[in-house]
Amino acid sequence: MTTKNTVCVIGAGPSGMMAAITAARCGASVVVLEKKRRPGMKLRITGKGRCNFTNACDKSVFIENVPGNGRFLHSALAALSPESLISFFEELGVRSVVERGGRVFPASGLSNEIVSALMLELQRCGVDLRLGWKVTSLSAGEHGGFRISSVNRPDTGCDCAVLATGGITYPQTGSTGDGYALLKAAGHRIVDPRPSLVPLHSDAPWIPRLQGLSLRNVNAALTVDGERVEEQFGEMLFTDAGLSGPIILTLSRAAVRSIDEGKRVWVSIDLKPALDKETLDERLVRDLAEWSRKSVKAVLTGALPRLLVRVFAERWAVDVDRRCAQVTRDERKRMVDLLKDFTVPISGYGALEEAVVTQGGVDVREIDPTSMESRLVKGLYVCGEVLDVDGYTGGFNLHIAFATGFVAGRSAALRVST
Ligand SMILES: Cc1cc2nc3c(=O)[nH]c(=O)nc-3n(C[C@H](O)[C@H](O)[C@H](O)COP(=O)(O)OP(=O)(O)OC[C@H]3O[C@@H](n4cnc5c(N)ncnc54)[C@H](O)[C@@H]3O)c2cc1C
Incomplete structure (x- = not known):
């Protein structure tokens, strides 16, 4: 049996729910097919359960924070800006707060409030939300439109389809890359999906000894085949397997690609970014003279976090029990070099299960950015992380999902009404 709906949305994550609400508000009859038993599984765990759903910044700053085809978003951001998204949720009863770096969260601090608000609105708009429907194919319908097949369910017919199946990371939430296969079958080119915003691994033998060490206000530079390709300032963390924390996740995008290409990758940490080498050297001359009778360990303990002292001294190759007065000029210069360039060799990156987002997906040259309609298959719309x-x-990825979902839903509804 085939049922007839005007718009069929595949996937009930943030992009799919927004597309469905928007299409229904524009007058379309909408069905949503979601393979999980609960919608918005990934949305629930975003922002450590607090859901950083957008960023209160202007369009140019937003696009700067989207290294993967940010320019594709001009129309979507014009259609649904961060302010409009904040107002959208406020109208649904969700108040928000803006935190450090423009990050916007629900004031309750609960991502479930966002999911519940979306589900209530889907219901209010009369959207038919079907849970436990895993879509396996999308083909041309007998009388136009599409025929959508799902596992152990009747086929679904529709005039327009919106594909909102997400990426490939955190697959336990339902994002298992099904959309790539559906789009490939429709003739689309898929840019290799890889993890991004993911911890980096290092096989340096001293790494496990630094586990749990968090560094604030440091500069980390990504070096690929000897060339500095990107730098970030802020907070990072040592794990048992390597590096993590905000600035490392940011660097991971470029690092993952370079590792996959077989290039040699390092992260170079500037432990004293506020001081240039000359000033740092002058300061060390002063400190070593002042503490001349004390051990090198005492100076290092004053300059570095406790956990780093021994590893640093080993890499510096100076005995920590030596007196400061015995440190030679050459050793002092090497200490400056190591403080400014504490390199960590990178050997790999975390699994898909721990990556926040997917880089890659359907080639955006094949999607019209003003409508999110496929340029290859009329009536097929694509939105979100796919x-x-x-x-x-910082809230950019969820905003991308909501804004592209909004445009896709609006365009699909417009198409069926004309
Ligand atoms: C731990 C974590 C924290 C994050 N925190 C933030 C944050 O605070 N701020 C931010 O901006 N971003 C955050 N993100 C990223 C953000 O969650 C995603 O970019 C966003 O959820 C993508 O939305 P989407 O609707 O495109 O896809 P998804 O949220 O992945 O939703 C896709 C939906 O499609 C369904 N589906 C898939 N295949 C099928 C199929 N064959 N048939 C039917 N249904 C199907 C899935 O079950 C799923 O429900 C975080 C991600 C993770 C993993």
Whole structure:
């Protein structure tokens, strides 16, 4: 049996729910097919359960924070800006707060409030939300439109389809890359999906000894085959396997690609970014003279976090029990070099299960950015993380999902009404 709906949305994540609400508000009859038993599984765990759903910044700053095809978003951001998204949720009863770096969260601090608001609105708009429907194919319908097949369910017919199946990271939430296969079958090119915003691994033997060390106000530079390709300032963390924390996640996008290409990758940490080498050297001359009778360990303990002292001394190759007065000029210069360039060799990156977002996806040249309609298959719309668009942390990725979902839903409804 085939049922007839005007718009069928595949996937009930943030992009799919927004597309469905928007299409229904524009007058379309909408069905949503979601393979999980609950909608918005990934949305619930975003922002450590607090849901950083957008970023209160202007369009140019937003696009700067989307290294993966940010320019594709001009129309979507014009259609649904961060302010409009904040107002959208406010109208649904969700008040928000703006935090450090423009990050916007629900004031309750609960991502479930966002999911519940979306579900209530889907219901209010009369959207038919079907849970436990895993879509396996999308083909041309007998009388136009599409025929959508799902596992152990009757086929669904529709005039327009909106594909909102997400990426490939955190697959336990339902994002298992099904959309790539559906789009490939429809003739689309898929740019290799890889993890992004993911911890980096290092096989340096001293790494496990630094586990749990968090560094604030440091500069980390990504070096690929000897060339500095990107730098970030802020907070990072040592794990048992390597590096993590905000600035490392940001660097991971470029690092993952370079590792996959077999290039040699390092992260170079400037532990004293506020001081240039000359000033740092002058300061060390002063400190070593002042503490001349004390051990090198005492100076290092004053300059570095406790956990780093021994590893640093080993890499510096100076005995920590030596007296400061015995440190030679050459050793002092090497200490300056190591403080300014504490390199960590990178050997790999975390699994898909721990990556926040996917880089890669459907080639955006094949999608019209003003409508999110496929340029190859009329009546097929694509939105959210399945697109080859990805941003840094800070609310950008959820906003991309909501804004592209909004445009896709509006365009699909417009198409069926004309
Ligand atoms: C731990 C974590 C924290 C994050 N925190 C933030 C944050 O605070 N701020 C931010 O901006 N971004 C954050 N993100 C990223 C953000 O969650 C995603 O970019 C966003 O959820 C993408 O939305 P989407 O609707 O495109 O896809 P998804 O949220 O992945 O939703 C896709 C939906 O499609 C369904 N589906 C898939 N295949 C099928 C199929 N064959 N048939 C039917 N249904 C299907 C899935 O079950 C799923 O429900 C975080 C991600 C993770 C993993």
